[in-house]
Amino acid sequence: MDRAPGLSVRARLTLSYAGFLMLAGVLLLAAVWLFLLRYVPDRAMLINAEDNTTHGVFPIRSGLLRVFAPRAAAVLAFLLVFGLVGGWVLAGRMLAPLTRITGATRLASAGALSHRIRLPGRKDEFRELADAFDSMLARLEEHVAEQRRFAANASHELRTPLAISKALIDVARTDPDHDHAEVVERLHAVNTRAIDLTEALLLLGRAERRTFTREDVDLSLLAEEAAETLLPLAEKRGVTLETRGDITLTTGSHALLLQLTTNLVQNAIVHNLPGGGTVWVRTGVRPGGVVLTVENSGERISPELASTFTEPFRRGTERVHTDHGGVGLGLAIVRTIAHAHDGTLALTPRPDGGLRVTVKLPGAPEARNLRPGA
Numbered sequence: 001m002d003r004a005p006g007l008s009v010r011a012r013l014t015l016s017y018a019g020f021l022m023l024a025g026v027l028l029l030a031a032v033w034l035f036l037l038r039y040v041p042d043r044a045m046l047i048n049a050e051d052n053t054t055h056g057v058f059p060i061r062s063g064l065l066r067v068f069a070p071r072a073a074a075v076l077a078f079l080l081v082f083g084l085v086g087g088w089v090l091a092g093r094m095l096a097p098l099t100r101i102t103g104a105t106r107l108a109s110a111g112a113l114s115h116r117i118r119l120p121g122r123k124d125e126f127r128e129l130a131d132a133f134d135s136m137l138a139r140l141e142e143h144v145a146e147q148r149r150f151a152a153n154a155s156h157e158l159r160t161p162l163a164i165s166k167a168l169i170d171v172a173r174t175d176p177d178h179d180h181a182e183v184v185e186r187l188h189a190v191n192t193r194a195i196d197l198t199e200a201l202l203l204l205g206r207a208e209r210r211t212f213t214r215e216d217v218d219l220s221l222l223a224e225e226a227a228e229t230l231l232p233l234a235e236k237r238g239v240t241l242e243t244r245g246d247i248t249l250t251t252g253s254h255a256l257l258l259q260l261t262t263n264l265v266q267n268a269i270v271h272n273l274p275g276g277g278t279v280w281v282r283t284g285v286r287p288g289g290v291v292l293t294v295e296n297s298g299e300r301i302s303p304e305l306a307s308t309f310t311e312p313f314r315r316g317t318e319r320v321h322t323d324h325g326g327v328g329l330g331l332a333i334v335r336t337i338a339h340a341h342d343g344t345l346a347l348t349p350r351p352d353g354g355l356r357v358t359v360k361l362p363g364a365p366e367a368r369n370l371r372p373g374a
Helices: 009-039 061-109 125-174 180-209 219-229 231-236 254-270 330-340 365-369
Strands: 043-047 054-059 215-218 239-245 249-252 277-286 289-296 344-349 355-361
Touching: 009 061, 061 125, 125 180, 180 254, 180 330, 215 219, 215 254, 219 231, 219 239, 219 254, 219 277, 219 289, 231 239, 231 254, 239 254, 249 254, 249 289, 254 277, 254 289, 254 330, 254 355, 330 344, 330 355
Parallel strands: 239 277
Antiparallel strands: 043 054, 215 249, 277 289, 289 355, 344 355
16 A cells, blocks of 8 residues: 655654653743742842841842743753654664564565564563564464465375376377277276365365355254265275264354265274274264264374374375275365364374364354253
């Protein structure tokens, strides 16, 4: 935004300090003058102490004014100079932290997000502003780094099916005797994966922008719908689905919250024991919100590994070779949808193996009157 040039804050503070000092000086001199007018007589008689004779009447106030006025003007001139010089120095010292913050802001606008102010000294308004700015820079740097990693991963993931498609087409062109049905089938599988990945990226962007209409949603019904939809996959993999929960009302997008629930249940089915595994889906009302919990049996997982599962395109080796491995965005989408609904996502390894995923969301106004369930 173009702005007309004006006085700096330091100059305005200097003028304010000097003006206040001049005003205080004028009021002090006025008080002295009023005191003199009240207690000094207008005229005085000169009396000889030896013979007690009067030698005349002399005016006092007129002479006092001639003496007081130039000295008062000199005092005001000194106060003006002292106020300007002292005010300039004090304003500079007071605004020094703001100068460092401004410099850091310019560096950040130029792309230097790793720079930090780290303003020394005890806590005050400037230190709070600097600390808040440092925290914002840290979050912004982390977000930009995450977006760069995401863009690089997405480019890699999208390039792979395109390269495979090109190779299959080249084979079909150079080898007319090759089985075209097999080529078509493989092209269909590769394109399906590319479409799934593109739709997942679009869903992720939609959730991040929060461009959805909010309505009352019952998470218990979404859990039942997701379990019913994924029951064939669970039966194919020998996994038992157990769904239980109270009426769990929240506010948000029905489609996005259904996608969140479906992703969690599908993830729990796919990353389970080879046979005889179990998935537990529970919903409930808790103080301050509602909770959706999805647990699955499986191999033991370290907390460090579990904390990386929400990163985009994070897939273990066992996921790559599965027939329902997904595109590596399942939990990343869950996290984004939860945050878009002002909720939280927590991943905790189960002591007996497997993973517990807990999504906590704000409750709908109707849910406040419900008694929290187990």
